[in-house]
Amino acid sequence: MPKSLLEQLPEIVANGRKQAEKILEGLESRQRVRLQTRELVLPARDAAAQDWVTAQKRAAQREVFAPGQTSLLHNPQAMLGDGAQTSAAEAPWTNRLIYGDNLLAMAALLAGDEHTPSLRGKVDLIYIDPPFDSKADYRTKVSLPGVELEQKPTVIEQFAYSDTWSDGTASYLAMITPRLVLMRELLADTGSIYVHLDWHVGHYVKLVMDEVFGKRNFRNEIVWHYSGWNKQLQSSFEKRHDTLFLYGKTDVQYFASYFEQWESKDEYVKKRKQKVLFDSDGRDYVLSDAGNGERIKRYLDEVMKEGVVVDDVWHIDKLNNSAKESVGYSTQKTKELLGRIVLASCPENGLIADFFGGSGTTAATAEDLNRRWITSDIGKPAAMIMRKRLIDQESKPFLYQAIGDYQVEAAKVALGRDFRIGDLSQIVLSLYGALPLPPDVNPQRNLGHIAGMELGGKRGSKTLVLADSPNKLTGTATLKKAIAQRDNLMGGWDRVVVLGWNFEPSIGETITALNDARLEVLVIPPDLMDKLKKKGGIDKLRGQVRFSSLQYLTLHPVQRIRSTLNADEEALNVRLKNYVLLSPEAINLDDANRAKLQAVANAEPLALIEYWAVDPDYDGQVFRSVWQDYRGNTANDADTLRVVTHAHLTLPLKAGPRKVCVRVVDVFGFEAEVVSTVESAA
Known part of the structure; x- marks a missing residue:
């Protein structure tokens, strides 16, 4: 007879602790998880206004991000928030939006690196709103001009959700337990954590939290009561x-009493069930018990100023879809709800973390209330929504980061922590249909050939295949090496295929410049290791893996024009020309939706762009976006389904060439970049 959930719980908690302990033990290793900074976002959503770079109110911050100060930009604490307190030995802080598995994100935050100190014991408040309904629909609706698509979750997202619910509540608790352990490690001794759930799994999670945080540190079970539509009651109350x-981490938890204002004197009197009296000058008051049997006067105008202490039942309405703050995210919470949590449990300038970021309400509220923040989500739609929302809110500059070496971490799960990169390359080659070359010419085990001709003599089969490493960017050097091996290795080959995980931003330009018809570059599916884990082996997966072509962006010639009004300024004009989508086969659509997508891509390719940004002084390492536009940004135009295709930036005059980088993100979350070196302003 299978064990009940209550019988399984001790084992679930013990295994979750072991998983977290392994992560904590690996924090000092050379192979520890790292975060890659994909973008330094300096919000500037209105193209008609003077852009961020020249804004007087942020002149001091411009110095922080000046070209040449790369070391600061690599430091995720490279921006001093307004009023933030830092010691002389401590770098300023930068808020962070992280895309990826929150377990890996927390491991990276705990580990730190040469640019970033560990955040162990540094977080003042954690709020999480994890998924708690296994029947939730995680499909994403994508609106394009004249058509609406329904995209299923990416395979990475699907695996995350299916892992969460594969064995019902038991697997949900197995997912949440190690994450709660790592959250406790991140919390300051004075910190607090709020875990937002409902009746599906709520009190099971409370049992886990009692084990992780200690029953003595439980503070409140808060009931968030909201209005809703009346339903016919058949077997239960609505x-x-x-x-x-x-929960607190210790008994020295920070907490600020929270008061609500009475809406009116009538509300106060009705709730207190007291009689209103008037003194000789007509001033209204009530008689209240002082606690020792004495009755004292309480004037209502003074009572109204004092407010009422909030209890653990909060009557706050759910978000109305037509509300100004709505971003169209199904589980979005209100700023009113998060504001109460932040004001009560995080000091001003304190640090808040939300590891199930969703719509970004925690980060947006932290911005409003002068708190620092970190937020993460495994969903690409969520990450895109959060980035746009924070730009729209004109937040302070923040980092958009991703999990470094995600595929390596996934391989450790699928193949064991002792795996070698060569093992992974062999798997990739096999799934592509290539046989390995002999060890004497293939010491890294990353070269193969397409079966069809026997190896022997001077020449083997016609196609050479190179599987690049997941912990490096495939770029110019790799492609030139692959071409040289094609022409010289074992007497030469007719063509070479390079399979890559991660690519240099300028890879599209590199391929164009090489202009080699006998070179093909394909993308290894980023969820390959997750698929391998789920399918149970290479044989079951063979024939089901699609290696896709790269997406790429082209621009019209970028213009630099010296200002005729100000000798210290110049204008930069950037115009998008074309965008070629990553193979639609790689996107999780059914046939009907894929056909609709192809029609839009053929007719109006730039309509597929969700977001684009410009870095006018790209250093080749960190992309600093000082101008952005995105669909739905009505500051630039009234078209909510298209971005503007022309950016005009006013910049300080610069001698010599500018290295301009343009990055786009399409509606499915795929990125492309182009770098253009522009000579001096005319």
Whole structure:
């Protein structure tokens, strides 16, 4: 007879602790998880206004991000938030939006690196709103001009959700336990954590939290009561509340009493059930018990100023879809709800973390209330929504980061932590249909050939295949080496195929410049290791893996024009020309939706762009976006389904060439970049 959930719980918690302990033990190793900074976002959503770079109110911050100060930009604490307190030995702080598995994100935050100190014991408040309904629909609707597509979650997202619910509540608890352990490690001794759930898994998670944080550190079970539509009651009362469990890390937890203002004198009198009296000058008051049997006067105008202490039942409405703050995210919470949590449990300038970021309400609220923040999500749509929302809010500059070496971490899970990169290359070659070359010419085990002709003599089969490493960027050097091996190795080959995981931003330009018809560059599916884990082996996966072509961006010639009004300024004009989508086969669409997508891509390719940004002084390492546009940004135009295709930037005059980088993100979250070196302003 299978064990009940209650019987399984001790084992679930023990295994979760072991998983977290292995991560903590690996924090000092050379192979520790790192974060890659994909973009330094300096919000400037209005192209008609003077852009961020020349804005007087941020002149001091411009110095922080000046070209040449790369070391600061690599430091994820390279921006001093307004009023933030830092010691002389401590670098300023930069807020962070992280795309990827939160378990790996937390491991990277705990580890730190040569640019970033560990955040162990540094977080003042953690709020999480994890998925808690296994029947939730995680499909994403993508609106394009004249058509609406329905995209299923990426395979990475699907695996995350299916792992979460594969064995019902038991697997959900197995998912959440190690994450709660790492969250406790991140919390400051004075810190607090709020876990937002409902009746599906709420009180099972409370049992886990009692084990992780200690029953003595439980503070409140908060009931968030909200209004809703009346339903016909058949077998139960209507469900109209969620639950938030509040725990401290220690008994010295920071907490600020929170008061609500009375809406009116009538509300106060009605709730207190007291009689209103008037003194000789007509001033209204009530008689209240002082606690020792004495009755004292309480004037209502003074009572109204004092407010009422908030209890653990919060009557706050859910978000109305037509509300100004709505971003169209199904589980979006309100700023009113998060604001109450932040004001009560995080000091001003304190640090807040949300590892199930969703719509970004935690980060947006932290911006409003002068708190620092970190947020992450494994969903690409969520990451895109959060980035746009924070730009729209004109937030302080923030880092957009991703998990470094995600494929390596996934391979450790699928193949064991002792795997070698060569093992992974062999798997990739096999799934592409290539046989390995002999060891004497293939010491790294990353070269193969397409079966069809026997090896022997001077020549083997016609196609050479190179599987590049997941912990490096495939770029110019790799492609030139592959071409040289094609022409010289074992007497030469007719063509070479390079399979890459991660690519240099300028890879499209590199391929164009090489202009080699006998070179093909394909993308290894980023979810390959997750598929391997789920399918149970290479044989079951063979024939089901698609290696896709790269997406790429082209521009019209970038113009630099010296200002006729200000001798110290110049204008930069950037115009998008074309965008070629990554193979639609790699996107999780059914046939009907894929056909609709192809029609839009053929007719209006730039309509596929969700977001684009410009770095006018790209250093080749960190992309600093000082101008952005995105679909739905009505500051630039009234078209909510298209981006503007022309950027005009006013910049300080610069002698010599500018290295201009343009980055686009399409509606499915795929990125492309182009770098253009532009000579002095005319």
